[in-house]
Amino acid sequence: MKTPTALQALIDDGVIDEVLRPLKSGKEAAVFVVRSGDDVRCAKVYKDMAQRSFQQRVQYQEGRKVRGSREARAIGKASKYGRKQQETAWKNTEVDALYQLREAGVRVPEPHGYFHGVLVMELVTDAEGFSAPRLGEVELSPEQAREFHAVLVRQVVLMLCCGLIHGDLSPYNVLVGPEGPVVIDFPQVVSAAGNNAARQMLLRDVNNLTAYLGRWAPELFETWYGEEMWALFEAGDLHTDSALTGKFTHDERRVDLDSVRDAINEARDEALIRQQGREAAALAD
Structure with a gap:
C-alpha cells in the first residue's frame, strides 16, 4: 500500500520499516498495522483538528494540567498558537495515560513511543494472530x-x-x-x-x-x-x-x-x- 505521509517520517527515522495495511479509521485517528524489525505493531495517526468530529472537548479537558503558563494563557485565549497547543496536549494526554496505566497493570496496549505526532504501540491480536475484534x-x-x-x-x-x-x-x-x-x-x-x-x-x-x-x-x-x-x-x-x-x-x-x-x-x-x-x-x- 501507499505509505501515508504521516508515517513516512517514521520510516525515514528507522522507527518502523513498513506500513502493512490500514486497521481502522475513527473520529479521532486512523490506525495502521506496521512492521518494526521482526515485530508487527500498530501506528495511530491523529487526524487534523479540521477533520475531527469529537464534540464536548471542554468538558473532557477540565482539570487537565498544561505544561507551561504561556501555553495555558494561549489556550485560554483560543489564539492560533493556543489552539495548536491544545491539539498537542490532547494527543499527549493519550500517550501519557497509556504509559501510566500500563505501569499500573491496567490492560491497555503497550506503548512503543510517540514520534512526529504518531503513537506506536502493541497490536492486540486474537488467538490466531489476527487483529483482535472489538x-x-x-x-x-x-x-x-x-x-x-x-x-x-x-x-x-x-x-x-x-x-x-x-x-x-x-x-x-x-x-x-x-x-x-x-x-x-x-x-x-x-x-x-x-x-x-x-x-x-x-x-x-x-x-x-x-x-x-x-x-x-x-x-x-x-x-x-x-x-x-x-x-x-x-x-x-x-x-x-x-x-x-x-x-x-x-x-x-x-x-x-x-x-x-x-x-x-x-x-x-x-x-x-x-x-x-x-x-x-x-x-x-
Whole structure:
C-alpha cells in the first residue's frame, strides 16, 4: 500500500520499516498495522483538528494540567498558537495515560513511543494472530459476559486509583484478546479529582459496559459497581485490591432511582443502535 505521509517520517527515522495495511479509521485517528524489525505493531495517526468530529472537548479537558503558563494563557485565549497547543496536549494526554496505566497493570496496549505526532504501540491480536475484534463485535456466553464484566470493572478501578477515568468507555473501545478484554482509545481520558463531571463520566462508562454485557447476563443490570467504587474513591478508601460487591445503598432523599435505571437502559439501547448501525454499514460494503 501507499505509505501515508504521516508515517513516512517514521520510516525515514528507522522507527518502523513498513506500513502493512490500514486497521481502522475513527473520529479521532486512523490506525495502521506496521512492521518494526521482526515485530508487527500498530501506528495511530491523529487526524487534523479540521477533520475531527469529537464534540464536548471542554468538558473532557477540565482539570487537565498544561505544561507551561504561556501555553495555558494561549489556550485560554483560543489564539492560533493556543489552539495548536491544545491539539498537542490532547494527543499527549493519550500517550501519557497509556504509559501510566500500563505501569499500573491496567490492560491497555503497550506503548512503543510517540514520534512526529504518531503513537506506536502493541497490536492486540486474537488467538490466531489476527487483529483482535472489538467487544461489540463478538457473541458471548453468559459465563463469558460475567467474566468480562468483572475484568473490565477491575480495569475501571485500577484507572480510578491512578486518578483517571476513561470517559468514553464502550464495547467499541475494548478489544478481545486471547487473555480477555484490553481497553483502548484514551485521548479523552478525564481527571477524576479535577473534573466536575468525573462522577457522571465514571457512571456512564460502567453503565455502558453493564448495558452491553447484561444482554447475555441480565443479572448484571441489578449491580451498582460505578456508584460503589465512586463512593469509596470519594472517601479515600478505594484501593487496587478493593473487593467490590456491586451493591450500593442509595440515599433516596437525593437520588431518583428510576432515573438512574433509565440511564442504564438508555446506554443499553444506544449500544444496540450503534451495533445495528455498524452491521448495516458492513452489509452495505
